[in-house]
Amino acid sequence: MNQALRNPLTYFLFLLPALVLFIAFFIYPVIVAIYYSFTNWNGFANYKFIGFDNYIRVMSKADFWASVKNNGFFILFSCFIQVPLIIFFSLLISNVKRLRGLYKTAVFMPSVMSTAVIGILWGFIYDPDVGLLNKILGVFGIDPIMWLSDEKWAMIAILITNAWQWTGFYIVMVLAAILSIPKELDEAAMIDGATGIQRALKITVPLIMPIVSVVIMLSIAGAMKAADIIIVMTKGGPAGSTDVMTTYMMKHSIASFKYGYGYSISVLIFIFTLLITLAYQFLIARRAERIEY
Template identity: 70%
Template structure:
């Protein structure tokens, strides 16, 4: 069997199906999108007019596109500096729970398996100006109702909170798995030496789960760059484009306005921006924390 696997022909036959799927569903769409990004096409007619880099020049010169880029940046910043610390905190708390640990893990994971449409509608009721939960609480302390989704000052923050609520549980399960895989002898030895729970968490547990935290950050960045569904459900990019992200900007032009060539140019820019951001993170931070030895 080992001799057969060393045969280049046999090896090629084994990887060929996966390679074909990769070419069909990944490589071909990328080059197809790149081709159409250089054209003026409505996505329906047989006429495809080559326009060179005009679509990219138009996008980079459009203020609304840069607003969408900025909003994707807010997604990244919120995920990295607010959501990830909360993920680590809740993971540490759940890991130290003695009873009903499975219940807590299931409870935090539930939002991740719910439809984004359901979550958007649910939080839409929570943000509702007249009967929403948030404004009811604010009314108790005498604060006037806040128009969470129709006020430019609060709309983006409202979406960020909702998106974080949906995906925090998914990442908690990942970090929790890493915490529970740490040998118990390390924690027990530290406790015998007199280390407090806080000291054990910060000096033993956190350094040992840095690789999985790095993965969570990278996945959060990638997810922030392709965020679209929660924005479409809750605000459709409004009010006045203040919650537009690159993906919704692309959808608006490629599908709604039948500017398929321009939409593909936006898709290429999203791909390039995501590649640059994740590559910078990998080069500057992630590679330093790839492996931890117990």
């Protein structure tokens, strides 16, 4: 047995199934996408190579760059609004002595719900006539807002709905990191006279920064592939104001059988995502050092 484990071939055989799946479902599709992005393939007939024409067409479209900007809104909202709220609510729940499991289940519930259900639910909340949100605003004398049909508010409504769906998932991750911190550190700070806010800012938050870094990375990845909630709630409208790169690709390529054009958009999405994640890793994530207690 020991001799078999010393043989590199043994480790290769164990890795082979995962390697085959990785090549089949990741490497191969990426290569195919890059290949067809240089063609005018419509999904059925023969095709010919057209060089960078698809990329030039995509990058010359103002509505494509508008969709890129909307992806940027997703990223900024996730990093600067959603993540601080995640940390805040995680700290609150970690200090609850009773029914902590109930709170964890309650905040996690939206994450396991279907996006279609969430989209329909929030569609009722945003309804301009009978929606709960406008009813609350009406109490304060504010006129009804057309949340999903006004270009000024539609993207904000989408961002809030998307955050509501996924915040609980990340809270559970951060909460697990908080609860793994040795209680002795917090007790020692209490003896030294530190307040709850001081303990949270000076001890808890710095110690959970590695998991917060992971949460930010997952939020960026989720923001770059966001599409389902937009399709359910606005279909990219009004007037394309809520389109992101993925929905733009679906509307301007797949629906019209311009698969070569669509592949070029998918390659651009891959490149943008790769550049953003690499920039985050090198500029920010590497500063979140490994914490050992």
